[in-house]
Amino acid sequence: MTDVFLNGKFIAADEAKVSVLDRGFVFGDGVYEVIPVYDGHCFKLKSHLERLQNSLDESRIVNPYSEKHWETVLNKLINLHLGGDQVLYIQVTRGVAARDHVFPENTNPTVFVMSNLMQVVPVKYKKNGISAISLKDSRWQRCNIKSTSLLPNCLLKQQAKDAGAEEALLISDGYLTEGSTSNAYAVIDGVIYTAPKSGKILAGITREVVISLASKAGIRLIEEPVAEFKLTDVDELWTSSSTKEVLPITRLNGVKVGEGIPGPVWQKIDALYQHAKAEERNDG
Ligand code: PDD
Numbered sequence: 001m002t003d004v005f006l007n008g009k010f011i012a013a014d015e016a017k018v019s020v021l022d023r024g025f026v027f028g029d030g031v032y033e034v035i036p037v038y039d040g041h042c043f044k045l046k047s048h049l050e051r052l053q054n055s056l057d058e059s060r061i062v063n064p065y066s067e068k069h070w071e072t073v074l075n076k077l078i079n080l081h082l083g084g085d086q087v088l089y090i091q092v093t094r095g096v097a098a099r100d101h102v103f104p105e106n107t108n109p110t111v112f113v114m115s116n117l118m119q120v121v122p123v124k125y126k127k128n129g130i131s132a133i134s135l136k137d138s139r140w141q142r143c144n145i146k147s148t149s150l151l152p153n154c155l156l157k158q159q160a161k162d163a164g165a166e167e168a169l170l171i172s173d174g175y176l177t178e179g180s181t182s183n184a185y186a187v188i189d190g191v192i193y194t195a196p197k198s199g200k201i202l203a204g205i206t207r208e209v210v211i212s213l214a215s216k217a218g219i220r221l222i223e224e225p226v227a228e229f230k231l232t233d234v235d236e237l238w239t240s241s242s243t244k245e246v247l248p249i250t251r252l253n254g255v256k257v258g259e260g261i262p263g264p265v266w267q268k269i270d271a272l273y274q275h276a277k278a279e280e281r282n283d284g
Contacts, residue, residue, distance in 0.1 A: 005113040024093030028149035031055035033090040039281040040083030055146045085118040129250025130166035137170035141199045156180035175225035183207040186226045187236035187265045196223040206240040213272040236263035
């Protein structure tokens, strides 16, 4: 049985137990991170730990560990799984307490970390692109917190799956915010547009990488949201996330996006992204 990390101990997953009174279970009162690992090296670890700190601060949960301690725990777990390509999942909840919406005093956060084998992105997603549907963004206004309360995201993602699509693109007040499990981009006349950081989106770490790669490649990227009515007229649409990387959307609501094939700007960014991953493998 695979080992996981729970509250200071590395133990078999089926022996790891959390109280039913844990506020993560009762209220979804917790935050999380998902970190890709290439050949045993965490990709953009610093950025992920910074975002974890930010989610904890916004949720008023004290970070139980220093950055150094997080690194030690994560590396130990990676090595228990013999390195390779993995996906780390970190969850920190407010801890165990009698049920009360008001925060408990003197409760220790619950810390859980697991590592799973990374699922390879299906070749067809990159070759042909994925399909998406647009849906009303039904989430709250603090999406910058990477909260474990993901029922709205799960409902939206399932709605996409039921429609035969891989992702739901979310529309708030007439503008594209992000995907149900990813950030979103549109390319219009060679310029990349993505929604700016705010409570309407999760500031993705892959998004950060895309912004820096575009800048290095001299491709103009503007952090501005795209209006819903323009989505039928863009040249390219993409999603990005730590687990699925940068993916071209070639059908939106059953209609071709641009030429209906992965576009040239995506191809350039994807090539640069693969290069950044390869560098991580080599020098970690
Ligand atoms: N989710 N926006 C939302 C709503 C997300 O759920 C995710 C990723 C992202 C992209 O963030 P990043 O590039 O840091 O992975 C944006 C992860 C993978 C998940 O919930 O499993």
